[in-house]
Amino acid sequence: MDRSILHKAYDAKQFRSIGHQLIDILADHLANIEEAEKCNHWANPNEEFTFWEAFAQEEHDAISTMKTILDRSIHIHHPRYIGHQVVPTAPITALSSILSALLNNGMAIYEMGAVPSAMERYAVKHMCQKIGYQDGDGVLTSGGTLGNLTALLCARQVMIDRDVWNEGSPNQLAIMVSEEAHYCVDRAAKIMGLGSQGVIKIPVDDEYKMKTELLQAYYDKATEEGIQVFAIVASAPSTSTGIYDDLKGIAAFSQRNNLWMHVDGAHGGAAVYSDKYKHYLSGIEQANSVIIDAHKMLLNPALSTFVCFRDTRHSYQTFNQKAQYLWSQDEQPEWYNYGKRTFECTKRMMSIHYYLLLQIYGEVLFSEFVTRQYELGHKFARLIKDSEDFELAVEVHSNIVCFRYAPDGVSQDRLDGLNDNIRQVLLEDGVFYIVKTKLKGVTYLRVSIMNPQTTIEHLSELLMTIREKAALL
Numbered sequence: 163m164d165r166s167i168l169h170k171a172y173d174a175k176q177f178r179s180i181g182h183q184l185i186d187i188l189a190d191h192l193a194n195i196e197e198a199e200k201c202n203h204w205a206n207p208n209e210e211f212t213f214w215e216a217f218a219q220e221e222h223d224a225i226s227t228m229k230t231i232l233d234r235s236i237h238i239h240h241p242r243y244i245g246h247q248v249v250p251t252a253p254i255t256a257l258s259s260i261l262s263a264l265l266n267n268g269m270a271i272y273e274m275g276a277v278p279s280a281m282e283r284y285a286v287k288h289m290c291q292k293i294g295y296q297d298g299d300g301v302l303t304s305g306g307t308l309g310n311l312t313a314l315l316c317a318r319q320v321m322i323d324r325d326v327w328n329e330g331s332p333n334q335l336a337i338m339v340s341e342e343a344h345y346c347v348d349r350a351a352k353i354m355g356l357g358s359q360g361v362i363k364i365p366v367d368d369e370y371k372m373k374t375e376l377l378q379a380y381y382d383k384a385t386e387e388g389i390q391v392f393a394i395v396a397s398a399p400s401t402s403t404g405i406y407d408d409l410k411g412i413a414a415f416s417q418r419n420n421l422w423m424h425v426d427g428a429h430g431g432a433a434v435y436s437d438k439y440k441h442y443l444s445g446i447e448q449a450n451s452v453i454i455d456a457h458k459m460l461l462n463p464a465l466s467t468f469v470c471f472r473d474t475r476h477s478y479q480t481f482n483q484k485a486q487y488l489w490s491q492d493e494q495p496e497w498y499n500y501g502k503r504t505f506e507c508t509k510r511m512m513s514i515h516y517y518l519l520l521q522i523y524g525e526v527l528f529s530e531f532v533t534r535q536y537e538l539g540h541k542f543a544r545l546i547k548d549s550e551d552f553e554l555a556v557e558v559h560s561n562i563v564c565f566r567y568a569p570d571g572v573s574q575d576r577l578d579g580l581n582d583n584i585r586q587v588l589l590e591d592g593v594f595y596i597v598k599t600k601l602k603g604v605t606y607l608r609v610s611i612m613n614p615q616t617t618i619e620h621l622s623e624l625l626m627t628i629r630e631k632a633a634l635l
């Protein structure tokens with residue numbers, strides 16, 4: 163029998179044995195996570211590198227290696243992990259990830275991924291219906307950053323009546339976006355060669371919403387200067403604050419001026435699933451395109467992002483510079499060759515997690531999740547407002563809450579430093595994981611309540627812990 167390492171690496175018996183052990187370890191991890199004292203074992207970057215450099219020199223079997231990875235990782239399923247917007251995955255999607263990794267059906271062309279291509283069409287059409295796009299279609303791509311770029315490239319292709327892709331543009335093109343938008347929108351514009359002048363930043367009001375009443379004046383000024391604005395990006399919500407822009411107002415403005423409206427719903431587009439909170443998305447159905455991250459509020463593993471277009475034909479436009487409107491009525495584009503429509507050539511079988519969750523649990527899983535997490539965000543905001551030594555940055559819309567510790571007796575100019583230190587102590591301590599942000603120049607602590615196991619008691623405990631830590635600073 164062939165005893166080569168290569169042969170061993172493909173041994174089904176070994177796969178079975180390691181696989182069973184790993185699943186047991188992960189199931190124990192989930193079952194016992196609440197009892198774990200810490201959600202994060204902080205090491206600075208150089209310490210962490212030194213550890214793994216040394217580890218590579220030691221003998222470890224697969225289980226010992228994977229167990230060490232598990233133990234040293236940040237534990238997003240821990241109820242006191244309330245930091246960034248990455249979701250504790252629905253555990254079944256860890257199993258579909260194994261399936262996807264083993265099958266490795268790359269799906270650039272249909273033949274290489276018949277199943278995930280068909281499922282992707284189903285998933286995206288399903289999401290389009292939720293958004294209110296009766297005749298919509300789109301793709302899945304690797305993250306919100308690429309999703310926004312995919313949609314904006316399409317916007318330029320559709321709205322500018324020249325072939326900018328091949329010939330560039332003789333005049334300055336631009337998009338409009340809130341100053342609070344995710345930095346990736348700015349990055350997308352720069353990648354498109356729009357330059358700094360090509361990103362017109364609109365100020366936000368006291369509630370951190372894009373000031374819709376300023377849009378016309380900013381647009382008119384740009385136009386007078388010879389800048390050709392072709393799109394406006396709305397945040398639903400913006401990442402730092404969790405505040406939704408006024409989509410209806412933005413839709414009215416973009417229709418009046420014949421602009422492409424894109425909604426960056428990476429985080430909160432998922433509120434289409436919540437009867438209680440979908441009013442924040444009122445007007446989304448009028449947008450030309452929407453992105454929604456499945457790895458944020460839809461319980462999927464990273465990365466998977468819906469890019470949905472209201473007009474099916476637009477979902478073929480991003481990388482196809484031929485005028486697709488020339489299709490005859492009965493000529494069908496090749497929906498099934500996804501590589502023509504996405505950045506990725508080879509792509510993971512992204513759709514299978516969403517498809518599986520719908521199949522096993524139904525839509526109610528998403529609606530329960532979004533509603534519960536947003537409700538908890540509102541409850542936490544109430545708790546902060548009722549605590550004299552804490553300040554809420556802004557009334558919340560979602561499960562993202564910004565606040566700061568501001569006890570009596572600490573002067574305003576020391577509050578930023580105090581909150582910076584609190585966050586650093588919490589990070590190194592590891593019992594809670596939260597983040598921070600700057601809003602209008604002021605430091606705030608920030609939580610994204612992504613975990614269905616997190617309760618108001620944990621959040622109340624967070625405030626107690628902050629008081630205790632601050633007392634020692």
Ligand SMILES: *Cc1c(COP(=O)(O)O)cnc(C)c1O
Binds near residue numbers: 306398399467
């Ligand atoms: C998270 C986020 C992004 C970036 O998405 P990735 O999936 O991390 O690339 C973009 N926009 C908003 C509003 C976000 O919240």
